[in-house]
Each structure stands twice: as C-alpha cells, then as structure tokens.
Amino acid sequence: MTNTQDNVEAIEIDLLLEAVYRRYGYDFRSYSRASIERRIRHFLSTSGCGSISDLIPRVLYDDSFFSRLVRYFSIPVTEMFRDPQVFQILREKVIPVLRTWPHVKIWHAGCATGEEVYSLAILLREEGLYDRATIYATDFNDEALDQARAGIYPAERLKDATRNYQKSGGRRSFSEYYHAHYDAAAMEASLKERVVFSSHNLASDSVFGDMHLVFCRNVMIYFNRDLQNRALGLFTESLVHGGFLCLGTKETLKFSAVFRMFEEVDEKARIYKKTGGS
Amino acid sequence: MNPPPDRVNGAAMAGLVVMGCSAGGFRALTEVLSGLPADYPLPVMLVQHLHLNDEGLFAGHLALESPLPVTEPFDKEEIRPGHVYVAPADYHMLVESGGTVALSTDGKVHWSRPSIDVLFESAAYAFGRRVIGVIMTGASDDGSQGIRTIRSRGGFTIAEDPATAEFPFMPRSAVATGCVDTILTLEGIGKKLADMARNIISFPDETCRYE
Numbered sequence: 001m002t003n004t005q006d007n008v009e010a011i012e013i014d015l016l017l018e019a020v021y022r023r024y025g026y027d028f029r030s031y032s033r034a035s036i037e038r039r040i041r042h043f044l045s046t047s048g049c050g051s052i053s054d055l056i057p058r059v060l061y062d063d064s065f066f067s068r069l070v071r072y073f074s075i076p077v078t079e080m081f082r083d084p085q086v087f088q089i090l091r092e093k094v095i096p097v098l099r100t101w102p103h104v105k106i107w108h109a110g111c112a113t114g115e116e117v118y119s120l121a122i123l124l125r126e127e128g129l130y131d132r133a134t135i136y137a138t139d140f141n142d143e144a145l146d147q148a149r150a151g152i153y154p155a156e157r158l159k160d161a162t163r164n165y166q167k168s169g170g171r172r173s174f175s176e177y178y179h180a181h182y183d184a185a186a187m188e189a190s191l192k193e194r195v196v197f198s199s200h201n202l203a204s205d206s207v208f209g210d211m212h213l214v215f216c217r218n219v220m221i222y223f224n225r226d227l228q229n230r231a232l233g234l235f236t237e238s239l240v241h242g243g244f245l246c247l248g249t250k251e252t253l254k255f256s257a258v259f260r261m262f263e264e265v266d267e268k269a270r271i272y273k274k275t276g277g278s
Numbered sequence: 279m280n281p282p283p284d285r286v287n288g289a290a291m292a293g294l295v296v297m298g299c300s301a302g303g304f305r306a307l308t309e310v311l312s313g314l315p316a317d318y319p320l321p322v323m324l325v326q327h328l329h330l331n332d333e334g335l336f337a338g339h340l341a342l343e344s345p346l347p348v349t350e351p352f353d354k355e356e357i358r359p360g361h362v363y364v365a366p367a368d369y370h371m372l373v374e375s376g377g378t379v380a381l382s383t384d385g386k387v388h389w390s391r392p393s394i395d396v397l398f399e400s401a402a403y404a405f406g407r408r409v410i411g412v413i414m415t416g417a418s419d420d421g422s423q424g425i426r427t428i429r430s431r432g433g434f435t436i437a438e439d440p441a442t443a444e445f446p447f448m449p450r451s452a453v454a455t456g457c458v459d460t461i462l463t464l465e466g467i468g469k470k471l472a473d474m475a476r477n478i479i480s481f482p483d484e485t486c487r488y489e
Binding site: 249 | 350352353354373375376378381384404
C-alpha cells in the first residue's frame with residue numbers, strides 16, 4: 001500500500017517539476033530530490049492546496065502562484081563570511097597567485113542575495129586587488145539578484161557578519177563597509193563598482209568568459225550528481241589554466257567527472273586549482 | 279525526467295537507522311553504538327545538535343568510542359552499511375532514495391541546523407518501512423515530527439526511556455506523539471537495533487514493523 005502511495009507521490013512531483021519547466025523554463029528536474037521534495041511539501045502546507053497534484057493547474061494558469069513557488073524553490077540561504085576560515089585561506093593561498101595576473105576575473109556562481117559577493121569584494125579591497133578585479137555575480141533567481149544589487153540587509157545580521165569578518169582575518173573595522181539606518185544596513189556603494197550582477201542558470205546556460213577564480217559554495221548541494229557534473233563542467237571550461245575553484249566545505253570533486261582536471265589547494269577550505277586541460 | 283536510476287545501493291539498501299539526540303548525546307551514542315557488532319549490516323545516520331564551530335570534532339571523538347567507522351559525510355556521498363554518518367555542524371543532512379547523502383543549508387528547524395526532523399522525514403519519504411528511527415536524550419522537541427512521519431510511512435520508532443535519559447525532554451516529547459513503538463534504556467536500544475538488523479537481513483521483504 002505504502003508502495004503505491006510512494007509511487008503516486010513521486011509521479012506528482014515529477015509532473016509538477018515538468019509543468020514548471022515547460023511553462024516557465026526553470027529546470028528543477030535535476031535538483032537534489034530530497035531537498036526539493038521537502039520544499040514542495042512545505043510549500044504545499046502553506047498553499048491551501050490538498051495535494052501536490054492540485055498545485056499543478058495553479059502553477060500552469062497563475063503566474064503569481066508560480067512566483068511564490070519558485071521563491072520557495074530558491075530560498076536564498078547565505079551569510080557574510082560564512083566559514084571565516086575559508087576566507088582566511090583565500091587570503092593566504094589564492095590571493096598571492098591572483099596578484100600575478102594583470103586583471104582578475106571572478107565568477108561568483110549562485111550568489112543568491114549577495115552576502116558573499118560583498119564578502120569577496122571586501123577581501124579583494126583589503127588585499128589591494130579590488131581595482132583590477134571584476135566579480136561576475138550570477139544567480140537564476142532575479143528577485144534574489146535584485147536584493148544582491150541593492151545590498152541592503154537587516155541590521156541584526158551584521159553582528160554575526162562582524163564576528164565572522166574578524167575571524168576571517170579582516171583588517172579594519174567592519175562598520176566601515178556599511179551605513180546603518182534604523183534596522184537596515186546598506187553596503188558601501190564602492191563595493192559594487194567592480195561587480196557585474198547578472199542572471200545565469202547553471203542548469204541551462206553556458207559559459208560566458210575566462211575566469212581566474214570560480215566561487216560556488218553550497219549551491220551544488222541542491223543539485224543531483226548529473227546537474228553537479230554539468231555545473232562543474234561549466235566551471236572547468238571557464239577557468240584558465242591555474243585558475244581556482246572554491247566549493248562549500250562539505251562539497252567535493254571526488255565523485256565528479258572533472259576530478260582529474262584539478263589538484264587540491266586546501267583540503268578544509270575545499271579550494272582546487274585547475275591543472276588539466278587547456 | 280526521472281531521477282537517474284539507482285547507481286548505488288539505494289534500492290538494495292535493506293534498512294536504515296536514523297538517530298537524533300541533543301544535550302547528553304555523546305554519552306548516549308557511545309553506549310548505543312558500543313552495543314552494535316563491528317559487522318553491523320545497516321547504515322546509521324545521526325543528528326546531534328552541534329556547536330557551529332564543531333568542525334568535525336564530535337564525529338572524531340565518537341569514532342574513537344565506536345566499533346563502527348564514524349564520519350561526517352560529504353554531499354552526495356554514498357551511504358554504506360555498517361557506517362555511522364554524523365550531520366556536519368550548520369548543515370541539514372537528508373537522505374536520497376538513490377542511497378546518497380544530501381546536505382542543505384536551508385533555514386533552521388526548531389532553531390537547529392542540523393535538525394533531527396529534517397533527517398527523519400527525508401529518511402521516511404525515501405525508505406518508508408525500511409527505516410528505524412531512534413530519539414534519545416535532549417532538551418528540545420526536535421525529532422518528534424520526524425518520529426510521526428517515520429511511523430506514518432511504516433517505519434519503526436524507538437525512544438530512550440525518559441525515566442533514565444540524561445535529558446528527558448526530547449524522548450518524552452517523542453513519546454507524547456503516540457507514535458513510538460518501543461521505549462528502551464540505552465543498553466536496550468543497542469540490543470534492539472542489533473536484533474532488528476538481523477531480522478531485516480534474514481527477511482528482506484518484511485517490514486521493519488515485524489512485531
């Protein structure tokens with residue numbers, strides 16, 4: 001009995017994801033099934049619909065309902081200087097190499113609401129690299145990108161950000177980088193000067209330039225292995241020889257198709273250097 | 279459009295033990311794991327509420343006290359029998375029906391990341407009646423919803439006896455759901471898990487709820 005139920009639910013989820021893809025072009029079919037199912041169930045419980053099947057006609061005929069759903073599918077979960085030791089290691093092991101290039105191009109893939117974009121910008125500025133760097137910050141979620149562009153965050157979150165910044169080897173007072181106003185804080189405008197925010201979907205778009213560093217942390221954990229391999233293929237293609245790839249601390253190239261194209265720079269920080277291919 | 283077919287042991291996975299604990303968890307886990315044989319045939323996945331800066335220390339210490347290998351998994355790592363997986367600090371740990379681990383940085387559940395509910399619910403949806411869920415000592419009600427879901431999908435549920443638990447709140451909250459199959463001491467939990475595994479291996483077509 002349970003078996004039949006399970007199959008029916010799996011079919012419902014497949015159909016919903018297929019409907020979203022064919023109607024709106026957003027492809028969640030190769031996302032981590034466990035995570036996307038959890039989000040669908042959560043969305044279902046707030047939607048007033050009785051079953052996953054009931055979501056399908058509403059998604060097909062109601063754009064605003066779809067917008068709500070897609071917001072659930074891509075709840076941005078990021079913070080400034082998350083895993084401070086990673087930023088410390090970027091300073092120690094990656095920045096010195098980046099310095100040897102006349103112009104540094106960085107692809108921050110899956111930047112969500114931008115907290116880590118500003119973290120990177122701050123790090124580059126403190127290391128004297130900011131003025132000859134360009135950060136391409138991309139995400140498929142336009143709403144999140146708008147927030148990233150605005151660079152305005154709840155002031156309450158700056159306490160953690162400040163602590164993380166200090167642990168990451170930050171050299172100044174973190175308050176120099178934002179202007180607080182009541183309960184919101186706007187990131188300093190010059191931190192956006194070298195950032196290009198644009199829409200890019202790792203599930204469907206292709207490479208757009210040569211990069212010296214690809215920064216993509218805790219984005220691919222939401223993908224299944226096939227989609228992970230697709231994204232890693234894009235990163236590999238995009239990176240110059242000797243360029244760096246920085247993943248989340250629990251992500252590894254070990255299970256991937258491009259494993260042999262990289263060597264490990266730092267095990268804990270999950271930083272790799274492209275040594276194979278062109 | 280379907281997820282890729284099982285390249286790993288998902289379909290073949292006989293069963294899966296999921297455990298959750300919070301305050302007092304280290305001692306409890308040490309005792310339960312030491313009751314398992316070194317050739318334990320099921321994977322064990324556990325959530326212990328950890329400090330943000332744990333960096334794998336908890337798993338490392340537990341490994342020293344456990345007859346089974348204990349590690350923090352990487353995302354999409356294959357789940358192997360006889361191996362203990364500890365959810366890393368600041369990540370939820372889920373299980374995919376193909377038999378791999380999926381990590382997530384989604385928002386906290388019950389003020390916790392990792393959350394016991396997230397692990398238990400994903401296990402219940404992926405493996406249904408092949409899941410054994412265990413709630414032990416803790417001062418939170420995380421895990422109670424997960425116990426409900428495991429039970430509703432045909433799995434088997436165990437709570438540590440609140441009378442002897444170091445922190446009784448969490449197992450008491452699980453028992454209060456009315457979805458706990460058996461209440462045991464830590465020693466009893468180890469024995470039960472060993473017995474049930476033998477049964478699951480001998481009668482793979484039976485449900486966990488063989489009693």
